[in-house]
């Protein structure tokens with residue numbers, strides 16, 4: 001599936017075109033892009049805008065329409081009247097879903113639509129919309145009406161629908177008890193999608209919402225299904241927002257597919273490391289990656305049958321499954337509880353040479369002595385949890401590696417931890433070979 005995103009470039013990748021590429025890619029969708037303007041902005045400030053020329057915009061659009069089948073279009077920042085008119089000329093005969101995100105101002109205060117372009121925005125862009133997604137402020141601005149008891153969201157949505165949008169969703173209407181609602185006016189029906197408010201000031205949630213709607217519409221889902229999907233997608237993206245710059249958080253999503261893809265890539269690369277079979281213990285190896293905030297091993301993706309040694313090769317036996325690992329996943333859960341950013345781990349064969357390489361490569365190493373394990377821990381069978389917590393307690397910084405030298409009938413083991421499978425792999429490359 002190919003989706004076209006028409007909008008501004010945001011160098012921080014929190015919003016605009018770059019954010020759409022991240023979101024659509026996470027949804028396994030190919031993103032075509034047409035840039036209307038280049039902005040200088042980050043998570044704290046908005047700098048300047050340089051719109052592209054009409055000619056450049058037209059050429060970008062034509063080059064895509066000549067080549068690709070496009071399943072849906074999202075329109076974000078359009079900035080000025082010249083850009084608006086070119087978009088209208090190129091899109092007005094299309095019969096595919098178009099979602100318009102009427103961005104007027106960024107969270108950081110930047111102007112995304114010139115004031116003298118508002119008239120043309122209403123005349124040319126709003127009528128292209130299968131769905132238009134103003135937030136409360138944008139809806140009030142476009143309708144020139146403040147939401148109140150008298151001027152209900154329905155009245156305001158109707159005013160925007162009368163400008164030509166087929167379906168209107170006004171997002172972010174705050175209610176009681178920490179609830180936040182989207183008011184929807186489909187052709188003739190109205191409804192409200194309510195949910196819990198997350199109090200995180202972020203960059204990108206508006207872009208994610210409209211991107212998720214067009215993705216779902218392009219997959220031939222109904223308006224209602226698409227709006228529910230987008231609501232959940234946006235909620236997850238805010239929940240997963242990260243402090244990447246010095247200012248507000250940047251939204252992100254961690255889809256199950258992305259977790260699978262990242263782990264699967266790292267496992268493939270692990271199996272290709274020269275001589276890696278020497279690092280596979282008797283009990284074999286598992287490589288795991290957890291969802292954010294894992295509660296149990298069921299939230300941790302692992303290999304159902306482990307990575308096994310076959311002479312001088314290693315083979316992935318089984319498939320990736322949530323709950324596919326018990327031992328390594330349990331170690332990860334203990335680590336993640338103390339350090340939530342650590343979401344991936346692998347177990348390797350204990351060898352003195354590996355430990356000295358680990359120490360030489362300046363990785364932080366923790367260890368525990370299974371013979372010191374309290375009796376009740378042994379009885380309860382929670383050795384790994386006890387051991388990892390013991391090692392964490394005795395380490396000033398986040399351990400990259402934790403090992404134990406075994407006990408009667410217990411094989412010694414090394415576990416390497418990291419934020420992502422890629423991060424774990426980098427550490428493995430430092431200590432093997």
Ligand SMILES: Cc1ncc(COP(=O)(O)OP(=O)(O)O)c(N)n1
Nearest residue numbers: 008015016106107203204205206207
């Ligand atoms: C280039 C560009 N396009 C759109 C926005 C606005 O993004 P949005 O997610 O609607 O809101 P904020 O992230 O600004 O809160 C933008 N800033 N830049």
Ligand SMILES: Cc1nc(C(=O)O)sc1CCOP(=O)(O)O
Nearest residue numbers: 283284286325326327328347413
């Ligand atoms: C059997 C075993 N014990 C380990 C330990 O660290 O004590 S690692 C390991 C192999 C991996 O197991 P799983 O697939 O349950 O994660």
